[in-house]
Amino acid sequence: MSTAPSAGGDELGQAFQVDLRGVVDLLARHLYSGPRVYVRELLQNAVDAVTARRAHEPGAPGRVRLRPLDGGGLEVTDTGVGLTPDDARELLATVGRSSKRDLELGVGRTEFLGQFGIGLLSAFMVAERIELESRSATDPDAPGVRWVGHPDGTYDLTVLPRDPSDPVGSTVRLHPRRDMEHWMAAETVAALATEYGALLPLDVAVEVPLGTGETAWRRVTEPELPWRASYADDATRSAALVRYAERTLGFTPLAHLDLDVPLTGLTGVAYVLPAAVPPGGGSTHRVHLKRMLLGERVDTLLPGWAFYVRCVVDADGLRPTASREALYDDEALLVTRDALAAQVRGWTLSTLQAGGRLAQEFVRTHHLALRSLALVDDEVLDIAAQVLPFETTDGTRTLAEVRDAVGTVVHTTSVEEFRRVAPVARAQGLLVVNAGYVYDGDLLARLTGRRGWDVRALRTQDVAQVLGELEPARELELIDVVPAATAAVRDLDCEVVVRRFEPDDLPAVMLDDREDQHRREVERTVQEADDLWGGVLAGFSDTPAAARRLVLNDANPTVRHLLAGAHRPEVFAAGLRSMYVTALLLAGEPLRARDAQTMTTSMSVLLQAGLGATDPDEEDAR
Numbered sequence: 009m010s011t012a013p014s015a016g017g018d019e020l021g022q023a024f025q026v027d028l029r030g031v032v033d034l035l036a037r038h039l040y041s042g043p044r045v046y047v048r049e050l051l052q053n054a055v056d057a058v059t060a061r062r063a064h065e066p067g068a069p070g071r072v073r074l075r076p077l078d079g080g081g082l083e084v085t086d087t088g089v090g091l092t093p094d095d096a097r098e099l100l101a102t103v104g105r106s107s108k109r110d111l112e113l114g115v116g117r118t119e120f121l122g123q124f125g126i127g128l129l130s131a132f133m134v135a136e137r138i139e140l141e142s143r144s145a146t147d148p149d150a151p152g153v154r155w156v157g158h159p160d161g162t163y164d165l166t167v168l169p170r171d172p173s174d175p176v177g178s179t180v181r182l183h184p185r186r187d188m189e190h191w192m193a194a195e196t197v198a199a200l201a202t203e204y205g206a207l208l209p210l211d212v213a214v215e216v217p218l219g220t221g222e223t224a225w226r227r228v229t230e231p232e233l234p235w236r237a238s239y240a241d242d243a244t245r246s247a248a249l250v251r252y253a254e255r256t257l258g259f260t261p262l263a264h265l266d267l268d269v270p271l272t273g274l275t276g277v278a279y280v281l282p283a284a285v286p287p288g289g290g291s292t293h294r295v296h297l298k299r300m301l302l303g304e305r306v307d308t309l310l311p312g313w314a315f316y317v318r319c320v321v322d323a324d325g326l327r328p329t330a331s332r333e334a335l336y337d338d339e340a341l342l343v344t345r346d347a348l349a350a351q352v353r354g355w356t357l358s359t360l361q362a363g364g365r366l367a368q369e370f371v372r373t374h375h376l377a378l379r380s381l382a383l384v385d386d387e388v389l390d391i392a393a394q395v396l397p398f399e400t401t402d403g404t405r406t407l408a409e410v411r412d413a414v415g416t417v418v419h420t421t422s423v424e425e426f427r428r429v430a431p432v433a434r435a436q437g438l439l440v441v442n443a444g445y446v447y448d449g450d451l452l453a454r455l456t457g458r459r460g461w462d463v464r465a466l467r468t469q470d471v472a473q474v475l476g477e478l479e480p481a482r483e484l485e486l487i488d489v490v491p492a493a494t495a496a497v498r499d500l501d502c503e504v505v506v507r508r509f510e511p512d513d514l515p516a517v518m519l520d521d522r523e524d525q526h527r528r529e530v531e532r533t534v535q536e537a538d539d540l541w542g543g544v545l546a547g548f549s550d551t552p553a554a555a556r557r558l559v560l561n562d563a564n565p566t567v568r569h570l571l572a573g574a575h576r577p578e579v580f581a582a583g584l585r586s587m588y589v590t591a592l593l594l595a596g597e598p599l600r601a602r603d604a605q606t607m608t609t610s611m612s613v614l615l616q617a618g619l620g621a622t623d624p625d626e627e628d629a630r
């Protein structure tokens with residue numbers, strides 16, 4: 009095929025030109041999280057080269073040496089398969105060319121970490137020149153080769169004189185870009201090599217200065233995965249795994265459990281966090297693929313409810329995205345996630361079922377996580393009902409304890425409602441559960457459908473029932489007072505009722521009428537709707553009534569005093585209105601601007617009445 013311009017001036021079959029600077033910029037800014045990944049990519053190539061060599065030469069050494077250079081720069085030497093001049097020409101001259109892909113399937117071969125053919129380019133984020141010197145293990149007669157790549161997309165290739173004493177393998181030498189020298193400083197390289205490569209199954213070491221002018225090789229790899237190594241006994245193993253968590257995750261776990269998904273070759277440990285984390289923070293995990301760190305905060309390994317564990321895992325059957333910083337979302341990941349979720353869930357259930365100190369500590373620390381898990385899992389829900397603490401009018405109780413005590417679990421749907429009814433309910437022996445906190449309402453709603461559970465929200469009548477009716481004679485005394493009292497608070501959407509109840513130092517409680525609230529919402533809509541819709545909607549509501557009932561306690565001396573004062577309407581109204589605000593405050597409800605205003609004006613009236621003055625200025629004048 010000719011690539012020469014045709015007679016008509018058309019240019020057919022031309023190859024794309026790649027602006028390498030643009031590609032490197034794309035990698036640095038959009039694909040990789042930053043320049044630091046260059047160490048990972050170099051390590052990865054070295055590991056893959058050793059893997060390729062060992063395929064033909066099983067006992068071949070697996071050594072990688074990273075040596076920061078005196079005048080700046082870094083040299084990475086491996087004992088891998090190396091490249092012939094022809095390999096170098098083919099593989100290093102084309103962006104996206106890789107020796108690690110399965111030519112028939114078009115995907116990365118499972119034994120290698122790399123597959124995309126772009127990793128080496130990442131070194132241009134920190135280097136202005138990349139040199140690779142290599143001698144191939146596959147052809148003992150092949151000469152060595154030196155390839156030098158430049159960020160403008162050009163390269164030089166030199167075939168080196170053949171010298172059989174040259175060792176097999178490759179050396180990559182990076183010459184730093186200006187202002188990027190620090191990425192190749194010994195401590196930085198050692199830290200990055202440890203972060204990414206600590207679990208690699210090779211002997212990886214970094215040359216570091218000793219401070220005496222001399223240098224030493226610091227090994228960064230552990231010979232075995234900590235959870236697969238053999239230990240004298242279980243206790244020693246446990247202690248080692250805890251130390252590993254402290255070192256790599258920075259906390260001492262509450263407990264840990266082993267993870268194993270043979271299908272995708274995943275093994276690892278899930279560590280239960282020692283302190284509560286807010287729900288919604290997500291669950292993030294330290295993931296290695298073929299023993300190379302993929303990421304410290306990979307969030308697709310477990311479902312969101314598992315936010316109380318942090319896992320450290322290694323898998324060889326999961327795939328990375330091109331950035332190598334996230335897991336590729338495929339069937340294998342789905343299967344793995346389900347299997348891991350089942351293992352974490354299984355541990356949680358059996359720990360809770362076993363009871364004991366660990367279960368108690370787990371519930372105390374992770375009750376929110378347990379609540380959120382119970383919302384999606386019936387078996388956990390049943391256990392949660394046995395072990396989760398709830399605030400009730402009879403102290404902290406589990407739902408199972410409430411059911412065993414009174415049969416039906418009656419609960420409020422907001423914390424305010426609980427605060428409002430708790431004093432009366434408590435004094436009357438009515439057991440009410442506070443389900444106003446996050447997840448609790450939904451949790452109780454789910455329990456309603458479970459066999460053996462009778463659960464319902466508190467109704468106004470429940471409390472009304474425990475409020476004693478008045479004696480007929482007293483009813484008669486108040487026959488005109490109660491309507492007058494209602495008139496005084498009518499504009500606050502409130503109706504007054506008088507009852508007797510314990511404790512008698514509680515002057516009043518506020519009751520909400522849930523059904524009534526719905527009706528009032530309809531009314532509000534009617535008022536806002538146009539005539540036609542207003543007429544239709546009005547059919548859904550009856551005569552207007554107040555949404556809340558202010559129940560005055562006739563056993564309370566202040567209330568009796570107030571009820572006796574109806575002949576002084578202004579003071580009577582101010583007294584009632586301050587009772588209304590008191591009831592709101594006792595319920596722990598936030599005061600709105602209107603309530604605060606009501607409080608101030610009533611107080612002023614009461615003060616004036618109490619001090620016997622009508623106008624302070626007049627008083628002053630006198």
Ligand SMILES: Nc1ncnc2c1ncn2[C@@H]1O[C@H](COP(=O)(O)OP(=O)(O)OP(=O)(O)O)[C@@H](O)[C@H]1O
Pocket residue numbers: 049052053054057086088089090091099100105106107108121122123124125126127128129178
């Ligand atoms: N140290 C090395 N020893 C032997 N061959 C190497 C070495 N480094 C790179 N190569 C060769 O160069 C090719 C391109 O390397 P590069 O790092 O760009 O991509 P890759 O490793 O194939 O894939 P990925 O982009 O996923 O890292 C490799 O496929 C490999 O054949």
